[in-house]
Amino acid sequence: xxxxxxxxxxxxxxxxxxxxxxxxxxxxxxxxxxxxxxxxxxxxxxxxxxxxxxxxxxxxxxxxxxxxxxxxxxxxxxxxxxxxxxxxxxxxxxxxxxxxxxxxxxxxxxxxxxxxxxxxxxxxxxxxxxxxxxxxxxxxxxxxxxxxxxxxxxxxxxxxxxxxxxxxxxxxxxxxxxxxxxxxxxxxxxxxxxxxxxxxxxxxxxxxxxxxxxxxxxxxxxxxxxxxxxxxxxxxxxxxxxxxxxxxxxxxxxxxxxxxxxxxxxxxxxxxxxxxxxxxxxxxxxxxxxxxxxxxxxxxxxxxxxxxxxxxxxxxxxxxxxxxxxxxxxxxxxxxxxxxxxxxxxxxxxxxxxxxxxxxxxxxxxxxxxxxxxxxxxxxxxxxxxxxxxxxxxxxxxxxxxxxxxxxxxxxxxxxxxxxxxxxxxxxxxxxxxxxxxxxxxxxxxxxxxxxxxxxxxxxxxxxxxxxxxxxxxxxxxxxxxxxxxxxxxxxxxx
Numbered sequence: 001x002x003x004x005x006x007x008x009x010x011x012x013x014x015x016x017x018x019x020x021x022x023x024x025x026x027x028x029x030x031x032x033x034x035x036x037x038x039x040x041x042x043x044x045x046x047x048x049x050x051x052x053x054x055x056x057x058x059x060x061x062x063x064x065x066x067x068x069x070x071x072x073x074x075x076x077x078x079x080x081x082x083x084x085x086x087x088x089x090x091x092x093x094x095x096x097x098x099x100x101x102x103x104x105x106x107x108x109x110x111x112x113x114x115x116x117x118x119x120x121x122x123x124x125x126x127x128x129x130x131x132x133x134x135x136x137x138x139x140x141x142x143x144x145x146x147x148x149x150x151x152x153x154x155x156x157x158x159x160x161x162x163x164x165x166x167x168x169x170x171x172x173x174x175x176x177x178x179x180x181x182x183x184x185x186x187x188x189x190x191x192x193x194x195x196x197x198x199x200x201x202x203x204x205x206x207x208x209x210x211x212x213x214x215x216x217x218x219x220x221x222x223x224x225x226x227x228x229x230x231x232x233x234x235x236x237x238x239x240x241x242x243x244x245x246x247x248x249x250x251x252x253x254x255x256x257x258x259x260x261x262x263x264x265x266x267x268x269x270x271x272x273x274x275x276x277x278x279x280x281x282x283x284x285x286x287x288x289x290x291x292x293x294x295x296x297x298x299x300x301x302x303x304x305x306x307x308x309x310x311x312x313x314x315x316x317x318x319x320x321x322x323x324x325x326x327x328x329x330x331x332x333x334x335x336x337x338x339x340x341x342x343x344x345x346x347x348x349x350x351x352x353x354x355x356x357x358x359x360x361x362x363x364x365x366x367x368x369x370x371x372x373x374x375x376x377x378x379x380x381x382x383x384x385x386x387x388x389x390x391x392x393x394x395x396x397x398x399x400x401x402x403x404x405x406x407x408x409x410x411x412x413x414x415x416x417x418x419x420x421x422x423x424x425x426x427x428x429x430x431x432x433x434x435x436x437x438x439x440x441x442x443x444x445x446x447x448x449x450x451x452x453x454x455x456x457x458x459x460x461x462x463x464x465x466x467x468x469x470x471x472x473x474x475x476x477x478x479x480x481x482x483x484x485x486x487x488x489x490x491x492x493x494x495x
Contacts, residue, residue, distance in 0.1 A: 008034050009041070019032055019035050020032035020035065047308070047309075047343055047344065048342065048343045049097065049098045050092075050339070051143065051339065052095075052143055053092040053093070053109040053111075054092070054093075054096065054098045054100070055093045055096050055097065055098050055100045055102070056090050056091055056093070056307060057090070057091050057092070057102075057239060057240040057244070057307065058088060058089060058090040058091070058300055058306065058307040058310055059088070059089060059296040059298065059299055059300065060087065060088050060089075060296070060297070060300070061086075061087050061088075061089060061252070061295045061296035061297050061298065062084045062085065062086060062087060062294075062295055062297065063084065063085045063087050063114060063257070063292055063293070064082065064083070064292050064293050064295070065077075065078055065079075065080065065081050065082060065083045065084075066081060066290060066291070066292045066293055067291055067292070068081055069259070069289070069291050070203070071202060072200045072202055072208055072210070072261060073200040073201065073202055073321060074201060074202050074320035075116070075121075075318055075319065075320030075321050076117050076118045076318070076319070076320070077116040077121075077318070078291065078292075078320070085114050085115065085116055086114075086115045086357065087113060087114050087115065087294065088112075088115075088306075088310060088353060089110070089112050089113075089294070089296060090109065090307060090310050090312065091108060091109060091110060091111075091187040091239065091243070092108065092109035092111070093106045093107075093108060093109070094106050094107045094109060094126070094146070095107075095146035095147065099236075101232040101238075102237055102238045102239035102240060103183060103223060103228045103231045103238050103239065104183070104228070104232070105177065105178075105182045105183045105225075105228065106177075106182075106183075107126050107127065107128055107173075107177060108126060108127040108184055108187070108190055109124075109125075109126055109127075110125045110127055110190075110192030110214070111123070111124045111312040112124075112125075112192070112214075112294075113310070113312060113316075113353075113354075114318075115356065115357040115358075116357075117357070117358045118318050118319055118358065119316070119318050119356055119358060119360075120316050120318075120354070120356045121317060121318040121321060122312045122313055122314060122315075123194050123212060123314075124312045124313065124314050124332070124336060125192055125193045125194045125195045125196075125212070126192075126193060127184065127190040127191055127192060127193065128173060128176050128177075128193060128195070129193040129195055129211070129213075129280045130277060130278050130279060130280060131195060131277045131328065132169075132170040132173045132174070132278070133167060133170060133277075133278070133328070134276050134278045134328060135327060135328070136327055136330070136331030136332070136335075138167065139331065139335075141163070142163060142167075142170075144159075145159040145160045145162070145163040146160065169278045172278050172279065173278065180222055180224075181220070181222050182222070183222055183224075183225070183227075183228045184221070184222055184239075185221040185222055185223050186238070186239050186242040186243065187239045187243045187253075188216065188218045188243060188246060188253040189216055189218050189220060189222075190216060190220065191213065191214060191215050191216055191220070191255075192213075192214035193211070193212065193213055193214070194211060194212030194213075195211075195277060196211075196314070196324070196326045196328065196329040197209050197210070197262075197274060197275050197324040197326050197329070198211070198212070198322065198323065198324055198329075199321070199322040199323065199324050199400075200259075200261075200320060200321055200322075201319075201320055201321075201322065201397060202320070205398040206398075207264065207398060207400055208261050208264075209262040209263075209275075209324055210259045210260060210261055210262070211259065211260040211281060211286075212257070213258045213259070213260070213288060214255040214257050214258075214294055215255060215257075215258065216253070216254075217253075217254040217255060217256055218254070243296075244299050247296060247298065248299060252295050252296055253295070253296050254293055254294060254296075255293070256290065256294075257290075257291045257292045258288040258289055258291055259288070259289050260281050260283070260287070260288060260289070261286065261289060262281065262286055264400070264401070275324050275325045275326040275327070276326075277326060277327075277328045277329075300353075305351075305352070305353065306353045307353075309344060309351045309353060309354070310353045310354065311340040311344055311348045311349070312336065313332075313337040314332045314333050314336055315333040315334070315336065315337045319395045319397075325402060345367065345369060346367030346368055346370075347367050347368065347369050347370050347371070350369070350371050362389065363378070363379055363380060363389075365379045384449075384451060384452065384455070397409075418459075419463045420463075422463040423462075423463035423464040423467065426464050426466075426467045427464060434466070434467075434470060435470065438467070438470035438471045438474060439474060441471050442471050442474035445471065445475065446474075446475055453475060453477065454477075457472055457475075457477065461479075
């Protein structure tokens with residue numbers, strides 16, 4: 001077998017690993033580019049750690065549909081029993097930094113990425129069904145209380161309890177955290193929850209509200225305070241070691257995936273706000289409905305590339321699964337995506353662990369480390385190039401009522417007059433001015449494709465017949481024939 005050859009970052013073979021010096025005792029020479037490259041990259045090999053959920057472990061696996069839920073959702077990866085979808089799951093502690101111990105008393109993050117054929121779906125949750133606050137304005141402030149005191153740089157109990165004492169909505173989550181389930185024995189022995197309320201839409205456009213549950217099939221197992229203290233003294237990476245070791249041995253952990261379902265009518269009549277993140281839906285009123293089985297069966301090959309660079313965001317949704325009026329979820333739709341833009345960069349979605357397994361076609365381009373696979377295709381929309389990606393109306397999300405307001409994508413081109421004021425302005429010009437405007441427009445428009453010229457002439461004629469006629473004449477286009485063609489061609493006459 002041929003021995004792999006050591007190279008520089010640009011692929012040039014390296015002959016040895018000694019620094020280039022002027023004589024055996026130095027000094028170093030600046031022309032030793034391999035040494036400089038190594039030092040420069042070393043200075044930059046750490047990226048900002050996550051502000052929250054900094055310490056984590058991850059693994060790949062599969063999600064298998066075990067029950068038919070197509071009455072609730074059109075999501076492609078849930079469309080038939082037996083269908084399998086690749087997933088990546090990252091567990092984490094919440095408050096501690098990257099060096100925190102795994103076995104501390106803390107909430108555990110449970111972030112799932114489904115690589116579906118209609119895009120990635122990220123479910124960003126915890127091992128608890130509720131959270132400390134219901135208003136996103138309090139979120140950043142709450143996290144500050146879990147971090148270090150700005151003066152002492154120590155974790156501070158007064159900060160935590162001062163905040164909790166002023167926010168009674170935190171009591172539910174505080175009770176869970178301080179209960180015997182506050183220190184999971186491992187990542188394999190905890191439940192996962194989407195926590196937020198989401199929506200599901202079926203093929204008929206009917207919407208329901210849902211909550212996601214992942215029940216561990218290994219059984220719940222927790223640590224006492226003494227057991228936790230002893231374990232941390234021996235092994236600060238206990239959960240990471242347990243998860244990696246179990247998968248390496250072929251002991252693949254599994255979870256039973258379920259949903260709770262609430263109709264809009266039930267939501268309107270429910271005895272408290274069903275979109276309140278600090279409250280659960282009673283299982284007696286909304287029983288668990290089985291969906292599938294989650295199995296973790298493959299360890300990452302490189303922790304940094306696949307776990308540290310994994311980016312989860314609630315805004316990664318797929319047709320058939322959407323948000324709800326949950327205030328915290330609405331804020332997280334922005335904040336999670338924004339933190340990855342800061343931490344990993346504009347093209348974090350192109351990192352292999354984050355990259356969708358289905359084709360990605362859009363007009364988001366360039367930025368640091370763009371892969372450049374779009375070639376010379378258009379980078380703007382709307383456009384009239386036949387090969388360019390276009391919206392598909394069959395994936396439209398149905399409107400839903402938010403109190404007396406309808407939430408929908410309202411067409412901004414309907415019931416708007418885009419021509420009268422432009423025509424009025426044109427009619428204010430004297431004859432010479434009109435001709436100069438027409439000449440300037442024709443000079444640029446004449447360099448466009450003929451179909452573009454015809455489409456644009458339609459708009460000028462609608463603003464004022466003379467406006468269109470002047471430009472058409474300069475372009476050498478028969479105005480009468482053009483008007484007849486425009487009226488007969490819906491794609492051209494579309495305003």
